Amino acid sequence: MFDFSVLQANADNPTLMSVVYAMLFAFLLSVLVAFTYEKTSRDLFVPGNFLQAMILGSMAAATVMLAIGDSLARGLGMIGALAIIHFRTNLRDPRNIIFMFASLAVGIASGVHAYNTAFMGTVAFCIVAFLLRLTPFSMLGITPSTCCAFIWMPRTVLLHNRWSSSSSNTAAAPNTGAPTT
Helix, strand or coil, rough: CCCCCHCCCCCCCCHHHHHHHHHHHHHHHHHHHHHHHHHHCCCCCCHHHHHHHHHHHHHHHHHHHHHHHHHHHHHHHHHHHCCCCCCCCCCHHHHHHHHHHHHHHHHHHHHHHHHHHHHHHHHCCCCCCCHHHHHHHHHHCHHHHHHHHHHHCCCCHHHHHHHHHHHHHCCCCCCCCCCCC
């Protein structure tokens, strides 16, 4: 019979099995976040080091949370120690920051043994990322003000407006597809 007492994690002294579960869970869920990033990205080249950083960052966050446990003193000491680290890498796209934050959140939740929260949060995040990939918001050059035109106007009208404005020889502003008055 399987001993379920190994799943009862003690925050001050976690067992080896609870550490293995937390690290494995952080790894698997961060791989899912990295896979979602890779499949929903519009970039032509997705750097492999960013995908690795998401996975390793999640595992590092889980390790930090396992080390802190319920100790306020350890938590404050860890903040002080980690405050000296300066990240000089520029993330050009705010979407990259969100995916990195989601990966760290998975690691934090796994590190505090909140497996249900980590799992449901990751699944919800990935589903929303895939759904947003299908919306007009993911297209280049689309702003929230012109998004309503794409949702409510028939596709043939939008294409006709775009083709008719590009066929004229006058130097006009590009047509966003928004209805004109």
